[in-house]
Amino acid sequence: MIQVLAALAPIIALIALGHQMRSKRWVGDEFWAPAEWATFHLFLPALLVASLARARLEGLPVGTIFAVETGVVLVMAAVTGLAAKGLARPPWSLDGPAFTSVFQCVIRPNTYVALALGAGLWGRQGVALVAVCTAAVIPLVNLLSTLAMLHWARKEGRLGWRDAVLPVVTNPLILSCALGAAINVSGFGLPPVAASILDILGGASLPLALLSIGAGIRLEALRRPGPAVWLSIIAKMIALPLLAFAALKFAGLSGVALAACGIYAALPASPASYVTARRMGGDAALVATILSAQTIAGALILPLWLLALGVG
Template identity: 85%
Template sequence: MIQVLSALAPIIALIILGHQMRSRGWVDDAFWAPAEWATFHLFLPALLVASLARARLEGLPVGTIFAVEAGLVVVMAATAGLAARRLEQPPWSLDGPAFTSLFQCVIRPNTYVALAVGAGLWGSQGVALIAVCTAAVIPLVNLLSTLAMLHWARTDGRLGWREAVLPVITNPLILSCAVGAAINLSGLRLPPVAASILDILGGASLPLALLAIGAGIRLESLRQPAPSVWLAIAAKMVVLPLLAYGALKAAGLGGAILGACGIYAALPASPASYVTARRMGGDAALVATMLSAQTIAGAVILPLWLMVLGAG
Protein backbone atom coordinates (compact mmCIF):
# COMPACT_ATOMS: atom_id res chain seq x y z
CA MET A 1 0.00 0.00 0.00
CA ILE A 2 2.79 2.46 0.95
CA GLN A 3 4.63 1.62 -2.27
CA VAL A 4 1.52 2.28 -4.35
CA LEU A 5 0.81 5.62 -2.70
CA SER A 6 4.46 6.65 -2.98
CA ALA A 7 4.42 5.95 -6.72
CA LEU A 8 1.11 7.71 -7.35
CA ALA A 9 1.66 10.76 -5.12
CA PRO A 10 4.14 12.51 -7.48
CA ILE A 11 1.88 11.78 -10.47
CA ILE A 12 -1.17 13.28 -8.77
CA ALA A 13 0.90 16.23 -7.50
CA LEU A 14 2.13 17.08 -11.00
CA ILE A 15 -1.38 16.84 -12.45
CA ILE A 16 -2.67 19.19 -9.72
CA LEU A 17 0.26 21.54 -10.37
CA GLY A 18 -0.55 21.60 -14.09
CA HIS A 19 -4.16 22.51 -13.33
CA GLN A 20 -3.04 25.29 -11.02
CA MET A 21 -0.57 26.60 -13.59
CA ARG A 22 -3.34 26.99 -16.15
CA SER A 23 -6.23 28.10 -13.92
CA ARG A 24 -4.14 30.69 -12.05
CA GLY A 25 -2.40 31.93 -15.17
CA TRP A 26 1.12 31.14 -13.93
CA VAL A 27 2.08 30.47 -17.55
CA ASP A 28 0.48 31.81 -20.69
CA ASP A 29 -2.20 29.60 -22.27
CA ALA A 30 -0.15 29.61 -25.47
CA PHE A 31 2.44 27.46 -23.67
CA TRP A 32 0.35 24.30 -23.52
CA ALA A 33 -0.23 23.54 -27.21
CA PRO A 34 3.49 23.47 -28.19
CA ALA A 35 4.33 21.67 -24.95
CA GLU A 36 1.84 18.92 -25.80
CA TRP A 37 3.14 18.77 -29.38
CA ALA A 38 6.74 18.39 -28.21
CA THR A 39 5.77 15.72 -25.68
CA PHE A 40 3.81 13.68 -28.22
CA HIS A 41 6.19 14.06 -31.17
CA LEU A 42 9.59 14.21 -29.49
CA PHE A 43 9.95 13.53 -25.75
CA LEU A 44 7.69 10.50 -25.34
CA PRO A 45 8.88 8.80 -28.56
CA ALA A 46 12.45 9.20 -27.27
CA LEU A 47 11.49 7.48 -24.02
CA LEU A 48 9.77 4.61 -25.85
CA VAL A 49 12.64 4.03 -28.28
CA ALA A 50 15.22 3.98 -25.49
CA SER A 51 13.10 1.76 -23.23
CA LEU A 52 12.23 -0.83 -25.86
CA ALA A 53 15.72 -0.85 -27.36
CA ARG A 54 17.20 -1.78 -23.96
CA ALA A 55 14.38 -3.98 -22.64
CA ARG A 56 14.98 -7.66 -22.03
CA LEU A 57 12.11 -9.06 -24.04
CA GLU A 58 13.31 -12.67 -24.20
CA GLY A 59 11.57 -13.74 -21.00
CA LEU A 60 8.45 -11.65 -21.48
CA PRO A 61 5.23 -13.25 -22.80
CA VAL A 62 4.95 -10.59 -25.49
CA GLY A 63 2.49 -12.59 -27.58
CA THR A 64 0.19 -13.15 -24.61
CA ILE A 65 0.33 -9.47 -23.64
CA PHE A 66 -0.49 -8.46 -27.22
CA ALA A 67 -3.41 -10.91 -27.38
CA VAL A 68 -4.90 -9.85 -24.04
CA GLU A 69 -4.52 -6.08 -24.44
CA ALA A 70 -5.63 -5.97 -28.09
CA GLY A 71 -8.42 -8.47 -27.47
CA LEU A 72 -9.85 -6.35 -24.66
CA VAL A 73 -9.91 -3.28 -26.89
CA VAL A 74 -11.78 -5.20 -29.59
CA VAL A 75 -14.32 -6.50 -27.04
CA MET A 76 -14.99 -3.02 -25.63
CA ALA A 77 -15.21 -1.45 -29.08
CA ALA A 78 -17.60 -4.14 -30.33
CA THR A 79 -19.76 -3.84 -27.21
CA ALA A 80 -19.95 -0.07 -27.60
CA GLY A 81 -20.83 -0.38 -31.28
CA LEU A 82 -23.60 -2.88 -30.59
CA ALA A 83 -25.00 -0.58 -27.90
CA ALA A 84 -24.98 2.54 -30.11
CA ARG A 85 -28.71 2.46 -30.92
CA ARG A 86 -29.66 1.87 -27.30
CA LEU A 87 -27.51 4.79 -26.25
CA GLU A 88 -29.54 7.09 -28.50
CA GLN A 89 -32.41 6.67 -26.02
CA PRO A 90 -32.83 8.31 -22.59
CA PRO A 91 -31.18 8.57 -20.16
CA TRP A 92 -28.10 8.58 -22.40
CA SER A 93 -29.51 10.50 -25.40
CA LEU A 94 -26.28 10.29 -27.39
CA ASP A 95 -26.37 11.38 -31.01
CA GLY A 96 -23.67 10.23 -33.42
CA PRO A 97 -20.94 12.76 -32.51
CA ALA A 98 -21.66 12.33 -28.78
CA PHE A 99 -21.49 8.55 -29.10
CA THR A 100 -18.01 8.82 -30.63
CA SER A 101 -16.95 10.68 -27.48
CA LEU A 102 -18.00 7.73 -25.35
CA PHE A 103 -16.49 5.26 -27.82
CA GLN A 104 -13.08 6.90 -27.67
CA CYS A 105 -13.15 7.32 -23.89
CA VAL A 106 -13.77 3.62 -23.26
CA ILE A 107 -10.91 2.32 -25.43
CA ARG A 108 -8.13 4.96 -25.57
CA PRO A 109 -5.55 4.67 -22.73
CA ASN A 110 -3.51 7.57 -21.39
CA THR A 111 -0.03 6.19 -21.98
CA TYR A 112 1.57 9.11 -20.15
CA VAL A 113 -0.02 8.09 -16.85
CA ALA A 114 0.80 4.43 -17.50
CA LEU A 115 4.49 5.15 -18.05
CA ALA A 116 4.65 7.29 -14.93
CA VAL A 117 3.03 4.53 -12.84
CA GLY A 118 5.18 1.84 -14.45
CA ALA A 119 8.40 3.75 -13.81
CA GLY A 120 7.39 4.57 -10.24
CA LEU A 121 6.50 1.01 -9.25
CA TRP A 122 8.67 -1.29 -11.39
CA GLY A 123 11.43 0.94 -12.76
CA SER A 124 12.86 0.11 -16.18
CA GLN A 125 10.97 -3.20 -16.29
CA GLY A 126 7.69 -1.35 -15.77
CA VAL A 127 8.48 1.12 -18.55
CA ALA A 128 9.31 -1.77 -20.89
CA LEU A 129 6.07 -3.58 -20.05
CA ILE A 130 4.03 -0.42 -20.63
CA ALA A 131 5.85 0.06 -23.93
CA VAL A 132 4.82 -3.47 -25.00
CA CYS A 133 1.20 -2.69 -24.06
CA THR A 134 1.44 0.56 -26.00
CA ALA A 135 2.70 -1.25 -29.09
CA ALA A 136 -0.25 -3.66 -28.84
CA VAL A 137 -2.98 -1.11 -28.18
CA ILE A 138 -2.18 2.28 -29.69
CA PRO A 139 -2.31 1.26 -33.40
CA LEU A 140 -5.60 -0.54 -32.79
CA VAL A 141 -7.34 2.24 -30.83
CA ASN A 142 -6.24 4.83 -33.38
CA LEU A 143 -7.69 2.79 -36.23
CA LEU A 144 -10.94 1.96 -34.39
CA SER A 145 -11.42 5.54 -33.21
CA THR A 146 -10.90 6.88 -36.72
CA LEU A 147 -13.38 4.38 -38.17
CA ALA A 148 -15.92 5.25 -35.44
CA MET A 149 -15.57 8.96 -36.19
CA LEU A 150 -16.05 8.38 -39.90
CA HIS A 151 -19.10 6.16 -39.30
CA TRP A 152 -20.97 8.00 -36.52
CA ALA A 153 -19.70 11.59 -36.66
CA ARG A 154 -19.54 12.13 -40.41
CA THR A 155 -22.63 12.77 -42.50
CA ASP A 156 -21.09 12.57 -45.98
CA GLY A 157 -20.77 8.77 -45.78
CA ARG A 158 -17.29 8.75 -47.29
CA LEU A 159 -14.60 6.48 -45.88
CA GLY A 160 -11.23 7.22 -47.44
CA TRP A 161 -8.35 4.89 -46.72
CA ARG A 162 -6.10 7.86 -46.09
CA GLU A 163 -8.38 9.09 -43.30
CA ALA A 164 -8.56 5.64 -41.75
CA VAL A 165 -4.99 4.38 -42.14
CA LEU A 166 -2.65 7.37 -42.43
CA PRO A 167 -3.19 8.60 -38.82
CA VAL A 168 -2.30 5.11 -37.60
CA ILE A 169 0.91 4.52 -39.53
CA THR A 170 2.21 8.06 -38.87
CA ASN A 171 1.45 8.10 -35.13
CA PRO A 172 4.72 8.98 -33.30
CA LEU A 173 4.02 6.52 -30.47
CA ILE A 174 3.52 3.67 -32.92
CA LEU A 175 6.62 4.55 -34.94
CA SER A 176 8.78 4.89 -31.82
CA CYS A 177 7.64 1.49 -30.52
CA ALA A 178 8.46 -0.05 -33.90
CA VAL A 179 11.92 1.53 -33.97
CA GLY A 180 12.71 0.52 -30.38
CA ALA A 181 11.51 -3.04 -30.92
CA ALA A 182 13.47 -3.33 -34.18
CA ILE A 183 16.69 -2.24 -32.46
CA ASN A 184 16.07 -4.71 -29.66
CA LEU A 185 15.31 -7.66 -31.90
CA SER A 186 18.27 -6.90 -34.16
CA GLY A 187 20.67 -7.49 -31.28
CA LEU A 188 22.24 -4.06 -31.79
CA ARG A 189 22.84 -1.57 -29.03
CA LEU A 190 22.15 2.13 -29.07
CA PRO A 191 25.35 4.13 -29.63
CA PRO A 192 26.33 5.88 -26.38
CA VAL A 193 25.77 9.38 -27.78
CA ALA A 194 22.34 8.45 -29.18
CA ALA A 195 21.39 6.75 -25.91
CA SER A 196 22.36 9.86 -23.93
CA ILE A 197 20.33 12.12 -26.20
CA LEU A 198 17.29 9.86 -25.98
CA ASP A 199 17.60 9.69 -22.20
CA ILE A 200 17.70 13.48 -21.88
CA LEU A 201 14.73 13.93 -24.19
CA GLY A 202 12.80 11.08 -22.58
CA GLY A 203 13.41 12.53 -19.13
CA ALA A 204 11.32 15.55 -20.07
CA SER A 205 8.36 13.50 -21.30
CA LEU A 206 6.56 12.41 -18.15
CA PRO A 207 6.74 15.63 -16.09
CA LEU A 208 5.61 17.74 -19.04
CA ALA A 209 2.90 15.23 -20.00
CA LEU A 210 1.47 15.13 -16.46
CA LEU A 211 1.46 18.93 -16.23
CA ALA A 212 -0.39 19.09 -19.56
CA ILE A 213 -2.95 16.55 -18.32
CA GLY A 214 -3.63 18.73 -15.31
CA ALA A 215 -3.90 21.83 -17.48
CA GLY A 216 -6.56 20.06 -19.54
CA ILE A 217 -8.86 19.37 -16.58
CA ARG A 218 -11.99 21.53 -16.67
CA LEU A 219 -13.66 21.40 -13.27
CA GLU A 220 -16.43 23.73 -14.38
CA SER A 221 -17.69 21.12 -16.84
CA LEU A 222 -18.24 18.62 -14.02
CA ARG A 223 -20.87 20.55 -12.07
CA GLN A 224 -23.71 18.61 -13.69
CA PRO A 225 -22.15 15.69 -15.59
CA ALA A 226 -24.35 13.83 -18.06
CA PRO A 227 -25.11 10.14 -17.40
CA SER A 228 -22.75 9.24 -20.24
CA VAL A 229 -19.84 10.71 -18.26
CA TRP A 230 -20.47 8.24 -15.43
CA LEU A 231 -20.81 5.47 -18.01
CA ALA A 232 -17.41 6.39 -19.47
CA ILE A 233 -15.81 6.10 -16.03
CA ALA A 234 -17.48 2.78 -15.23
CA ALA A 235 -16.74 1.18 -18.61
CA LYS A 236 -13.13 2.32 -18.97
CA MET A 237 -11.91 2.20 -15.37
CA VAL A 238 -14.00 -0.58 -13.81
CA VAL A 239 -15.30 -3.01 -16.46
CA LEU A 240 -12.25 -3.02 -18.75
CA PRO A 241 -9.66 -3.60 -15.98
CA LEU A 242 -11.89 -6.26 -14.46
CA LEU A 243 -11.86 -8.11 -17.79
CA ALA A 244 -8.10 -7.56 -18.05
CA TYR A 245 -7.51 -8.96 -14.57
CA GLY A 246 -9.48 -12.09 -15.42
CA ALA A 247 -7.74 -12.58 -18.77
CA LEU A 248 -4.24 -12.01 -17.38
CA LYS A 249 -4.83 -14.37 -14.45
CA ALA A 250 -6.27 -16.99 -16.80
CA ALA A 251 -3.10 -16.68 -18.87
CA GLY A 252 -1.06 -17.45 -15.77
CA LEU A 253 0.60 -14.03 -15.51
CA GLY A 254 1.56 -12.47 -12.22
CA GLY A 255 3.99 -10.08 -10.53
CA ALA A 256 5.05 -6.97 -12.41
CA ILE A 257 3.53 -8.28 -15.65
CA LEU A 258 0.09 -8.59 -14.06
CA GLY A 259 0.45 -5.22 -12.37
CA ALA A 260 1.67 -3.21 -15.35
CA CYS A 261 -0.58 -4.85 -17.97
CA GLY A 262 -3.56 -4.77 -15.63
CA ILE A 263 -3.20 -1.11 -14.76
CA TYR A 264 -2.79 -0.28 -18.46
CA ALA A 265 -6.41 -1.30 -18.91
CA ALA A 266 -7.61 0.89 -16.01
CA LEU A 267 -6.22 4.20 -17.26
CA PRO A 268 -8.23 7.32 -17.93
CA ALA A 269 -8.65 8.04 -21.62
CA SER A 270 -6.03 9.77 -23.72
CA PRO A 271 -6.10 13.51 -24.53
CA ALA A 272 -5.79 12.39 -28.16
CA SER A 273 -9.53 11.70 -27.94
CA TYR A 274 -10.20 15.44 -27.75
CA VAL A 275 -7.96 16.22 -30.71
CA THR A 276 -9.61 13.52 -32.82
CA ALA A 277 -13.11 14.72 -31.89
CA ARG A 278 -12.27 18.32 -32.72
CA ARG A 279 -10.73 17.47 -36.08
CA MET A 280 -13.25 14.88 -37.26
CA GLY A 281 -16.64 16.24 -36.22
CA GLY A 282 -17.12 14.62 -32.82
CA ASP A 283 -18.48 16.19 -29.64
CA ALA A 284 -15.25 17.75 -28.37
CA ALA A 285 -16.90 19.39 -25.35
CA LEU A 286 -18.25 16.04 -24.13
CA VAL A 287 -14.86 14.40 -24.64
CA ALA A 288 -13.22 17.13 -22.54
CA THR A 289 -15.74 16.53 -19.75
CA MET A 290 -15.20 12.76 -19.85
CA LEU A 291 -11.42 13.17 -19.83
CA SER A 292 -11.58 15.50 -16.83
CA ALA A 293 -13.93 13.19 -14.94
CA GLN A 294 -11.85 10.07 -15.65
CA THR A 295 -8.60 11.80 -14.67
CA ILE A 296 -10.02 12.92 -11.34
CA ALA A 297 -11.63 9.52 -10.73
CA GLY A 298 -8.26 7.91 -11.41
CA ALA A 299 -6.88 9.37 -8.18
CA VAL A 300 -9.23 6.99 -6.33
CA ILE A 301 -9.65 4.11 -8.77
CA LEU A 302 -6.03 3.49 -9.78
CA PRO A 303 -4.74 2.92 -6.22
CA LEU A 304 -7.56 0.45 -5.63
CA TRP A 305 -6.72 -1.47 -8.80
CA LEU A 306 -3.03 -1.49 -7.97
CA MET A 307 -3.82 -3.08 -4.63
CA VAL A 308 -6.02 -5.69 -6.33
CA LEU A 309 -3.20 -6.39 -8.79
CA GLY A 310 -0.79 -6.93 -5.93
CA ALA A 311 1.40 -3.93 -6.65
CA GLY A 312 1.39 -2.74 -3.06
Protein backbone atom coordinates in the same frame (compact mmCIF):
# COMPACT_ATOMS: atom_id res chain seq x y z
CA MET B 1 0.06 0.68 0.41
CA ILE B 2 2.99 3.00 1.02
CA GLN B 3 4.60 1.95 -2.28
CA VAL B 4 1.38 2.66 -4.18
CA LEU B 5 0.94 6.07 -2.60
CA ALA B 6 4.61 6.91 -3.18
CA ALA B 7 4.24 6.10 -6.88
CA LEU B 8 0.93 7.91 -7.32
CA ALA B 9 1.66 11.01 -5.25
CA PRO B 10 4.10 12.62 -7.75
CA ILE B 11 1.70 11.89 -10.63
CA ILE B 12 -1.26 13.47 -8.84
CA ALA B 13 0.90 16.39 -7.66
CA LEU B 14 2.14 17.20 -11.19
CA ILE B 15 -1.37 16.95 -12.64
CA ALA B 16 -2.64 19.28 -9.90
CA LEU B 17 0.28 21.64 -10.54
CA GLY B 18 -0.53 21.75 -14.25
CA HIS B 19 -4.13 22.65 -13.46
CA GLN B 20 -2.94 25.37 -11.10
CA MET B 21 -0.48 26.74 -13.65
CA ARG B 22 -3.22 27.18 -16.23
CA SER B 23 -6.06 28.31 -13.98
CA LYS B 24 -3.86 30.89 -12.24
CA ARG B 25 -2.23 31.92 -15.54
CA TRP B 26 1.29 31.32 -14.23
CA VAL B 27 2.14 30.74 -17.89
CA GLY B 28 0.19 31.99 -20.87
CA ASP B 29 -2.33 29.77 -22.63
CA GLU B 30 -0.09 29.85 -25.69
CA PHE B 31 2.43 27.69 -23.78
CA TRP B 32 0.35 24.53 -23.66
CA ALA B 33 -0.22 23.70 -27.34
CA PRO B 34 3.52 23.68 -28.22
CA ALA B 35 4.25 21.79 -24.99
CA GLU B 36 1.72 19.09 -25.89
CA TRP B 37 3.05 18.92 -29.45
CA ALA B 38 6.65 18.51 -28.27
CA THR B 39 5.65 15.86 -25.74
CA PHE B 40 3.67 13.83 -28.27
CA HIS B 41 6.06 14.17 -31.22
CA LEU B 42 9.47 14.32 -29.54
CA PHE B 43 9.84 13.66 -25.81
CA LEU B 44 7.53 10.66 -25.36
CA PRO B 45 8.72 8.92 -28.57
CA ALA B 46 12.30 9.33 -27.31
CA LEU B 47 11.34 7.61 -24.04
CA LEU B 48 9.58 4.76 -25.87
CA VAL B 49 12.45 4.17 -28.30
CA ALA B 50 15.01 4.07 -25.50
CA SER B 51 12.85 1.87 -23.27
CA LEU B 52 12.00 -0.71 -25.94
CA ALA B 53 15.51 -0.73 -27.40
CA ARG B 54 16.95 -1.65 -23.98
CA ALA B 55 14.13 -3.90 -22.74
CA ARG B 56 14.91 -7.56 -22.16
CA LEU B 57 12.05 -8.72 -24.33
CA GLU B 58 13.17 -12.34 -24.26
CA GLY B 59 12.06 -12.48 -20.63
CA LEU B 60 8.67 -10.89 -21.24
CA PRO B 61 5.51 -12.70 -22.41
CA VAL B 62 5.21 -10.34 -25.37
CA GLY B 63 2.92 -12.56 -27.44
CA THR B 64 0.53 -13.11 -24.56
CA ILE B 65 0.45 -9.40 -23.72
CA PHE B 66 -0.29 -8.49 -27.34
CA ALA B 67 -3.07 -11.07 -27.60
CA VAL B 68 -4.78 -10.13 -24.34
CA GLU B 69 -4.45 -6.35 -24.61
CA THR B 70 -5.74 -6.24 -28.18
CA GLY B 71 -8.40 -8.84 -27.44
CA VAL B 72 -9.99 -6.99 -24.52
CA VAL B 73 -9.97 -3.70 -26.45
CA LEU B 74 -11.74 -5.37 -29.38
CA VAL B 75 -14.33 -6.88 -27.05
CA MET B 76 -15.01 -3.54 -25.34
CA ALA B 77 -15.14 -1.72 -28.69
CA ALA B 78 -17.61 -4.28 -30.05
CA VAL B 79 -19.86 -4.07 -26.97
CA THR B 80 -19.81 -0.27 -27.07
CA GLY B 81 -20.54 -0.21 -30.80
CA LEU B 82 -23.48 -2.58 -30.37
CA ALA B 83 -24.86 -0.28 -27.68
CA ALA B 84 -24.92 2.74 -30.02
CA LYS B 85 -28.63 2.49 -30.86
CA GLY B 86 -29.62 2.06 -27.22
CA LEU B 87 -27.50 5.03 -26.17
CA ALA B 88 -29.29 7.20 -28.72
CA ARG B 89 -32.47 6.88 -26.63
CA PRO B 90 -33.30 8.56 -23.30
CA PRO B 91 -31.88 8.88 -20.70
CA TRP B 92 -28.64 8.85 -22.68
CA SER B 93 -29.81 10.66 -25.84
CA LEU B 94 -26.37 10.51 -27.45
CA ASP B 95 -26.25 11.62 -31.07
CA GLY B 96 -23.50 10.34 -33.38
CA PRO B 97 -20.76 12.82 -32.41
CA ALA B 98 -21.52 12.42 -28.70
CA PHE B 99 -21.44 8.62 -28.99
CA THR B 100 -17.98 8.77 -30.56
CA SER B 101 -16.83 10.70 -27.49
CA VAL B 102 -17.90 7.83 -25.24
CA PHE B 103 -16.49 5.26 -27.66
CA GLN B 104 -13.06 6.87 -27.72
CA CYS B 105 -12.92 7.41 -23.97
CA VAL B 106 -13.81 3.76 -23.34
CA ILE B 107 -10.91 2.29 -25.33
CA ARG B 108 -8.08 4.87 -25.47
CA PRO B 109 -5.51 4.61 -22.62
CA ASN B 110 -3.46 7.53 -21.33
CA THR B 111 0.07 6.29 -22.02
CA TYR B 112 1.58 9.24 -20.14
CA VAL B 113 0.03 8.14 -16.84
CA ALA B 114 0.90 4.51 -17.58
CA LEU B 115 4.59 5.25 -18.07
CA ALA B 116 4.76 7.44 -14.97
CA LEU B 117 3.02 4.78 -12.88
CA GLY B 118 5.09 1.94 -14.34
CA ALA B 119 8.33 3.78 -13.67
CA GLY B 120 7.28 4.72 -10.13
CA LEU B 121 6.21 1.21 -9.12
CA TRP B 122 8.45 -1.15 -11.07
CA GLY B 123 11.29 0.90 -12.56
CA ARG B 124 12.69 -0.12 -15.94
CA GLN B 125 10.75 -3.37 -15.97
CA GLY B 126 7.52 -1.44 -15.53
CA VAL B 127 8.39 1.00 -18.31
CA ALA B 128 9.26 -1.92 -20.62
CA LEU B 129 5.94 -3.66 -19.91
CA VAL B 130 4.01 -0.44 -20.49
CA ALA B 131 5.93 0.06 -23.75
CA VAL B 132 4.89 -3.44 -24.90
CA CYS B 133 1.25 -2.67 -24.01
CA THR B 134 1.54 0.61 -25.89
CA ALA B 135 2.90 -1.13 -28.98
CA ALA B 136 -0.05 -3.52 -28.87
CA VAL B 137 -2.88 -1.14 -28.06
CA ILE B 138 -2.12 2.28 -29.58
CA PRO B 139 -2.26 1.23 -33.26
CA LEU B 140 -5.54 -0.60 -32.63
CA VAL B 141 -7.31 2.17 -30.68
CA ASN B 142 -6.21 4.76 -33.23
CA LEU B 143 -7.69 2.68 -36.04
CA LEU B 144 -10.90 1.89 -34.15
CA SER B 145 -11.37 5.52 -33.06
CA THR B 146 -10.86 6.78 -36.60
CA LEU B 147 -13.36 4.27 -37.99
CA ALA B 148 -15.87 5.19 -35.28
CA MET B 149 -15.52 8.88 -36.08
CA LEU B 150 -16.01 8.24 -39.78
CA HIS B 151 -19.05 6.02 -39.18
CA TRP B 152 -20.94 7.91 -36.45
CA ALA B 153 -19.63 11.48 -36.56
CA ARG B 154 -19.24 12.23 -40.24
CA LYS B 155 -22.42 12.48 -42.25
CA GLU B 156 -20.90 13.28 -45.59
CA GLY B 157 -18.30 11.64 -47.81
CA ARG B 158 -17.10 8.09 -48.10
CA LEU B 159 -14.83 6.07 -45.88
CA GLY B 160 -11.45 6.28 -47.58
CA TRP B 161 -8.50 4.10 -46.69
CA ARG B 162 -6.37 7.18 -46.17
CA ASP B 163 -8.78 8.46 -43.51
CA ALA B 164 -8.57 5.19 -41.62
CA VAL B 165 -4.94 4.15 -42.11
CA LEU B 166 -2.92 7.36 -42.37
CA PRO B 167 -3.52 8.53 -38.76
CA VAL B 168 -2.33 5.10 -37.58
CA VAL B 169 0.85 4.71 -39.62
CA THR B 170 1.98 8.27 -38.93
CA ASN B 171 1.32 8.22 -35.17
CA PRO B 172 4.61 9.10 -33.38
CA LEU B 173 3.91 6.67 -30.53
CA ILE B 174 3.41 3.79 -32.96
CA LEU B 175 6.48 4.68 -35.00
CA SER B 176 8.66 5.00 -31.88
CA CYS B 177 7.49 1.63 -30.55
CA ALA B 178 8.28 0.02 -33.91
CA LEU B 179 11.72 1.65 -34.02
CA GLY B 180 12.58 0.67 -30.44
CA ALA B 181 11.47 -2.92 -31.00
CA ALA B 182 13.45 -3.11 -34.26
CA ILE B 183 16.61 -1.89 -32.52
CA ASN B 184 16.06 -4.42 -29.75
CA VAL B 185 15.54 -7.35 -32.12
CA SER B 186 18.51 -6.35 -34.29
CA GLY B 187 20.89 -6.91 -31.38
CA PHE B 188 22.96 -3.83 -32.22
CA GLY B 189 21.59 -1.70 -29.41
CA LEU B 190 21.63 2.07 -29.17
CA PRO B 191 24.86 3.94 -29.93
CA PRO B 192 26.10 5.68 -26.75
CA VAL B 193 25.59 9.20 -28.08
CA ALA B 194 22.08 8.40 -29.36
CA ALA B 195 21.22 6.75 -26.05
CA SER B 196 22.30 9.84 -24.12
CA ILE B 197 20.26 12.14 -26.37
CA LEU B 198 17.17 9.94 -26.07
CA ASP B 199 17.55 9.77 -22.28
CA ILE B 200 17.70 13.57 -22.02
CA LEU B 201 14.69 14.04 -24.30
CA GLY B 202 12.76 11.21 -22.64
CA GLY B 203 13.40 12.71 -19.22
CA ALA B 204 11.29 15.71 -20.19
CA SER B 205 8.35 13.63 -21.38
CA LEU B 206 6.56 12.56 -18.21
CA PRO B 207 6.75 15.83 -16.23
CA LEU B 208 5.57 17.87 -19.19
CA ALA B 209 2.90 15.32 -20.11
CA LEU B 210 1.46 15.26 -16.60
CA LEU B 211 1.47 19.05 -16.38
CA SER B 212 -0.37 19.19 -19.71
CA ILE B 213 -2.97 16.68 -18.46
CA GLY B 214 -3.60 18.88 -15.44
CA ALA B 215 -3.86 21.97 -17.63
CA GLY B 216 -6.59 20.24 -19.62
CA ILE B 217 -8.79 19.50 -16.60
CA ARG B 218 -11.95 21.63 -16.53
CA LEU B 219 -13.48 21.45 -13.07
CA GLU B 220 -16.36 23.71 -14.05
CA ALA B 221 -17.49 21.11 -16.59
CA LEU B 222 -17.90 18.53 -13.81
CA ARG B 223 -20.57 20.35 -11.82
CA ARG B 224 -23.27 18.33 -13.56
CA PRO B 225 -21.70 15.22 -15.05
CA GLY B 226 -24.22 13.56 -17.33
CA PRO B 227 -24.90 9.83 -17.61
CA ALA B 228 -22.42 9.53 -20.49
CA VAL B 229 -19.59 10.62 -18.18
CA TRP B 230 -20.48 8.02 -15.54
CA LEU B 231 -20.87 5.37 -18.23
CA SER B 232 -17.38 6.11 -19.58
CA ILE B 233 -15.81 5.82 -16.11
CA ILE B 234 -17.52 2.52 -15.33
CA ALA B 235 -16.71 1.01 -18.74
CA LYS B 236 -13.14 2.28 -19.05
CA MET B 237 -11.85 2.09 -15.49
CA ILE B 238 -13.85 -0.80 -14.01
CA ALA B 239 -15.27 -3.11 -16.71
CA LEU B 240 -12.29 -3.03 -19.10
CA PRO B 241 -9.59 -3.69 -16.45
CA LEU B 242 -11.76 -6.41 -14.87
CA LEU B 243 -11.89 -8.12 -18.26
CA ALA B 244 -8.15 -7.58 -18.77
CA PHE B 245 -7.16 -8.95 -15.36
CA ALA B 246 -9.32 -12.05 -15.90
CA ALA B 247 -7.83 -12.65 -19.36
CA LEU B 248 -4.26 -12.06 -18.20
CA LYS B 249 -4.74 -14.40 -15.24
CA PHE B 250 -6.26 -17.04 -17.50
CA ALA B 251 -3.28 -16.66 -19.85
CA GLY B 252 -0.91 -17.44 -16.99
CA LEU B 253 0.54 -14.02 -16.19
CA SER B 254 1.39 -13.16 -12.61
CA GLY B 255 3.43 -10.73 -10.52
CA VAL B 256 4.64 -7.52 -12.12
CA ALA B 257 3.53 -8.52 -15.62
CA LEU B 258 -0.06 -9.12 -14.43
CA ALA B 259 -0.17 -5.89 -12.43
CA ALA B 260 1.44 -3.61 -15.02
CA CYS B 261 -0.48 -4.95 -18.02
CA GLY B 262 -3.75 -5.11 -16.08
CA ILE B 263 -3.48 -1.58 -14.74
CA TYR B 264 -2.78 -0.40 -18.30
CA ALA B 265 -6.42 -1.21 -19.07
CA ALA B 266 -7.66 0.82 -16.08
CA LEU B 267 -6.10 4.11 -17.14
CA PRO B 268 -8.11 7.25 -17.81
CA ALA B 269 -8.62 8.05 -21.47
CA SER B 270 -5.99 9.68 -23.64
CA PRO B 271 -5.97 13.41 -24.49
CA ALA B 272 -5.65 12.27 -28.10
CA SER B 273 -9.41 11.63 -27.91
CA TYR B 274 -10.02 15.38 -27.74
CA VAL B 275 -7.77 16.10 -30.72
CA THR B 276 -9.48 13.41 -32.80
CA ALA B 277 -12.95 14.67 -31.86
CA ARG B 278 -12.05 18.24 -32.72
CA ARG B 279 -10.55 17.32 -36.08
CA MET B 280 -13.13 14.78 -37.23
CA GLY B 281 -16.46 16.21 -36.15
CA GLY B 282 -16.96 14.62 -32.75
CA ASP B 283 -18.31 16.21 -29.57
CA ALA B 284 -15.06 17.76 -28.33
CA ALA B 285 -16.73 19.42 -25.32
CA LEU B 286 -18.05 16.08 -24.07
CA VAL B 287 -14.63 14.51 -24.55
CA ALA B 288 -13.05 17.27 -22.46
CA THR B 289 -15.58 16.66 -19.67
CA ILE B 290 -15.01 12.90 -19.75
CA LEU B 291 -11.23 13.30 -19.74
CA SER B 292 -11.42 15.58 -16.70
CA ALA B 293 -13.77 13.23 -14.86
CA GLN B 294 -11.74 10.11 -15.62
CA THR B 295 -8.46 11.75 -14.64
CA ILE B 296 -9.87 12.80 -11.28
CA ALA B 297 -11.56 9.41 -10.78
CA GLY B 298 -8.25 7.71 -11.49
CA ALA B 299 -6.81 9.15 -8.28
CA LEU B 300 -9.24 6.87 -6.41
CA ILE B 301 -9.76 3.94 -8.78
CA LEU B 302 -6.13 3.17 -9.69
CA PRO B 303 -4.98 2.78 -6.05
CA LEU B 304 -7.94 0.47 -5.41
CA TRP B 305 -6.98 -1.72 -8.38
CA LEU B 306 -3.36 -1.85 -7.24
CA LEU B 307 -4.35 -2.73 -3.69
CA ALA B 308 -6.68 -5.44 -5.01
CA LEU B 309 -3.67 -6.90 -6.83
CA GLY B 310 -1.59 -6.80 -3.67
CA VAL B 311 0.80 -4.15 -4.99
CA GLY B 312 2.43 -2.11 -2.26
